[in-house]
Amino acid sequence: MNAPIIDPLQGDFPEVIEEYLEHGIMKCISFNRRGTLLAAGCSDGSCVVWDFETRGIAKELRDKDCVAAITSVCWSKNGHQILVSAADKSLCLWDVVKGEKIFRTTVHQTPLQARLHPGGGSSESTLCLVCPFSSAPMIVDLRNETTTMLPISLSDKGSGLAPPSRNKFSDGAAHFTPTAACFNKYGDLVYVGNSVGEILIINHKDNRVRGVVPISGNAVIKTIVFSRDGRYLLTNSSDRTIRIYDNLLPLKDSLKALDEIHEPTNEVETLKAVGLKCLSLFREFQDSITRVHWKAPCFSGDGEWVVGGSASKGEHKIYIWDRAGHLVKILEGPKEALMDLAWHPVHPIVVSVSLAGLVYIWAKDYTENWSAFAPDFKELEENEEYVEREDEFDLMPESEKVKESETNEDDEVDIITVEKDSAFSDSDISQDELCFLPADPCPDVPEQDKHAGSTSKLGDSKNSDSPLSEETAVDGRAMNHDSNQIEGNLCSILALQFHRLRFSRRLENSGAEDTAGVTHLKRRRKPSEKVLELQQAQKVRKPLQKAKAAASSGKSSKTKTKFGIEQEHDMNHFADENGIDD
Known part of the structure; x- marks a missing residue:
């Protein structure tokens, strides 16, 4: 963004x-x-x-x-x-x-x-x-x-x-x-x-x-906490109210400023009078409807916002106020x-x-609003056809060209000095401040170690970062033994299923019923003698009709061989015996 x-x-x-x-x-x-x-x-x-x-x-x-x-x-x-x-x-x-x-x-x-x-x-x-x-x-x-x-x-x-x-x-x-x-x-x-x-x-x-x-x-x-700039003090009380106080003392040498404050004669009244010159009530924050207790209230980084979490069980609510007191x-x-x-x-x-x-x-859920920074910029709800002007892309004469910036390209650019952040008033105090930690990359695992690790016990797997990895590593031998036993049982189960499948197919082909009597396979009925004779006659009739059709055309008589004459004689003899009409 x-x-x-x-x-x-x-x-x-x-x-x-x-x-x-x-x-x-x-x-x-x-x-x-x-x-x-x-x-x-x-x-x-x-x-x-x-x-x-x-x-x-x-x-x-x-x-x-x-x-x-x-x-x-x-x-x-x-x-x-x-x-x-x-x-x-x-x-x-x-x-x-x-x-x-x-x-x-x-x-x-x-x-x-x-x-x-x-x-x-x-x-x-x-x-x-x-x-x-x-x-x-x-x-x-x-x-x-x-x-x-x-x-x-x-x-x-x-x-x-x-x-x-x-x-x-x-x-x-x-x-x-x-x-x-x-x-x-x-x-x-x-x-x-x-x-x-x-x-x-x-x-x-x-x-x-x-x-x-x-x-x-x-x-x-x-709870009692100061803002980052030290100008405001926040308190969270048991009366479900967050209070903001102005710090009237100077940020530096606050103790020296206390010594310069005039003190009355009475000791208790002295301390209270000094306290009124140190802190002044600025604003109170509370939820007058639900009257919730607050947990871990604090300021924003710049002190412009006050945030507090709800202490109610079972809810994760965060309230944000501005410093003027508005939710x-x-x-x-x-x-x-x-x-x-x-x-x-x-x-x-x-x-x-x-x-x-x-x-x-x-x-923050940011939304882009270009027109807020360019008043002449127009945002379109949908695409519109743009008609260009006649001289929009014409070359301008030299006299009307914009003057180039007078930047000396030979000047050295400082890329070492870090500019001070305006959000930190005393950033010059901590010159050796730690902002980032050096990266500690993990070494690459050789291929041999990868293959060795894949065949090792389950506790050395790549899921070792999980909370159960330590227990898995301790019980690695038992788990390895159990895995081998499970693997052997699985092979036995697969073999048994294979034999059952072959046995069921054999029963299906033979038309027999299941030995358990639970499922009944469809039995194939044996055809009768009359049906077998009709099927055999149908097989003979087709080549006989083809042969007669060829003979009637006059072609087959001329080219008929000894084998063809014997085949035709056998077919006629079979038709006469079975009473088949030509």
Whole structure:
């Protein structure tokens, strides 16, 4: 599809399922920063990296120590590392190109979500924010294997914070609602949404709450996420409402801007006053008719659209709003629950994960509209006969020719420098960014190996990529023995059928009945003596009539030989004996 002939008034949001990806049972997905690679965590503990341009598997990261389901995947800013959290309480940082583990650690609670620090510096490349199942969010340093618990509420005395102790949650005695948290654009602040309807703005370096933003209704915050440009914050609450906040702090040096804000005397009121200067409610999204719960809401790549999946069981619906709050599209997929959702960083493409483990790719259904770009262009509903003008193809004089472009053909063309993408404001930071993985072609199999493989056991067939290939390989000998036995039985059955066919034909020719008495063949009746005499007379009459006809013509009397006279005498004698009239 050519981009210049696409109508710009159609809206840049997906409409139909373009394709689906299948590899095991996938649970969660994440795009890299450029949208060229898609990582998917599977239920068997592996992480699959898809080349999103070719829709092919570029890399498979499998940890032999992890067999539990993957709960989240997160790319580093330069795309060289992937952070994977699993249900066995493990965190693993992978080198994508080499396919090797860099760091692996375990936490005291099952991590529902893990996010790498977006700064990408050398001292911050191993920091990650983990949201466990039943404890407060934590900052984990994968290199030093240290854990820092973040505060999730203000203290009753109003002293500012209530950072939970590590031992309090290590045994799992305290029960908490899963708490959502995320870094801001440059990672100097952490925004935590707690179970009492508050957004805490925390400096994770000194573990202090710097601002509080209360949410109307005091509902539990289930999801909190920033847009790619860092200008908007999205929250998903248990009151079935998605809220969008304006980020009033500068994108860079947000912590320094917090220090410059004037603070009142009261501690609690101070934090709330600072919070009002950090976030401002912009819009609320909800379905007032069906009142559905939302799952995995997020922004589009440019922040112009808000998308959220329905959390209802048995349906795969995706709602798309514009930032002004208007519902523009409802995407209805198969009758499978939605597990995860992601919007492509650059293109109007949404990728969703179903309960069955399939990844559906939703894209726009483009229609060509040439007249939208050329007002004098006329679109025809059907073919029309065109009558050319008399001078339409005449050669124009030299004076009326269009002047050729003054392009110096000797100038060198730069094919090395890559232009910066306008969709990325800080693209100059990641010069060594990983956008594509090198191809790893499979070597050709020699012809001898092909023939040897075709006669080998069933487990080594070309269907070895199927889920049953491992079991087939283990039971290869038994299956080979069974196949030989089946082959021998088949030959016996064919031989028995052949003998039955010959026996039935023999019975049919002889006019006998079937020995089983089930089917009766038609019996041939023996002709009587009178019928046999008539048939014999008919055979004699025809040559006799021909001979008499030849004799009457006068030709045969002249050329009759001794053999002919004897034959005629025999025929007459046979006719007289049988009483046949000439």
